Amino acid sequence: MLNNYDEERFIPGIYNYCDRWCERCSMTQRCLLYYQDSRREAEHLAKGEDPHAWNIVLQDLHESFQETLEMLRKHAEEEGIDLDAIDIESEFTSLQGKPVSKSPDPSDHPLHIKAHKYAMDTHKFLGKLHNVINEEIDNINAGNVLAENIEEIKECFEVIAWYHIQIAVKIQRALCGKMEAELEEEYEGSADFSLHDANGSAKVAYHGLIRTMDALTKVYEWKKSLHDDIMPLLTDVYGLINGVDREFPGHKDFKRPGFDE
Structure with a gap:
């Protein structure tokens, strides 16, 4: 205490x-x-x-x-x-006697499906990126290549890894909040809270998507051999950014305590 x-x-x-x-x-x-x-x-x-x-x-x-x-x-x-x-x-x-609504299930929502797919695809890509980075470090240590941008790429790896699951989780929470708000409109105040939380969760997801977009772009520019792996992920991230903007327009005005004030 x-x-x-x-x-x-x-x-x-x-x-x-x-x-x-x-x-x-x-x-x-x-x-x-x-x-x-x-x-x-x-x-x-x-x-x-x-x-x-x-x-x-x-x-x-x-x-x-x-x-x-x-x-x-x-x-x-x-x-x-x-x-x-x-x-x-x-x-x-x-x-007692009043109907109890089930918790909203956004699993069939297109945005949820896209976010889940991105998380799974990125998880696989991270394994490949990890190996490529280690190979590059070995070549640097052996004096075969110059140590260009390797620390920045390691940072990009950490950013992509940190957010890839969180993005899906926050989008799911945001969708649940929006669906709950639609169910709770008959109860004064409760719908406002659910929508507020939905916009806040969407903003966290959006923040992660923007950072991920930047990190993936840097890795794309760094290693040509990874282009075919990264381009689909960049396309997915771009689609998720647009999806969050479209589904949760209120996230743009949401003020995260301490971060946006």
Whole structure:
């Protein structure tokens, strides 16, 4: 539990619409989630514990839940709400008989299909690119070729690898949010939240697509032998960018906390 820290140090919700690449992020000192994760990892290491061991992860999840519950109770008290007085059983009973909608499934949506295909195709390409980069490094070490752009290409590999799955995941989340908003329009406020989240997720996907487009282009210009592998991926990325723009026009105006403000 955080005690006596300056709340202005952390940007509320900054971690909700980021790309989770903490090692490359300039905003980690403003991120509560990064602070909590780093603190927990340091505490476990100091005790000689593996912070990634399953029993430790479960312990951290339990403690995080308790912290969230305590924070919820604190805010409820400030608003004059007695959580213990809420009759959960009565609330549940009042909902009985009402139709329960299934979670939206965007798996048949063309944008979801295209994003999933891109992720699978890129995953295969990354294996080939990894081998080509290693061969180039071996040739450099042997003095057979000059060390031109190899560090930049290694960086491009990391960018392509980091985003190729995340793009599909964020597009799926965005599609789910949009579909939920369409189902929730009869309930005041809930549809607005779902659409807000959809636009935020779409913007994260768009950010990854733009960075990926740049990285793939640099690799294309670097190695002629990879042209036939890269061109279909560039075409897919271009199509996904247009698809996100078309399906989620609101992403352009979405302000990610800390990044677009």
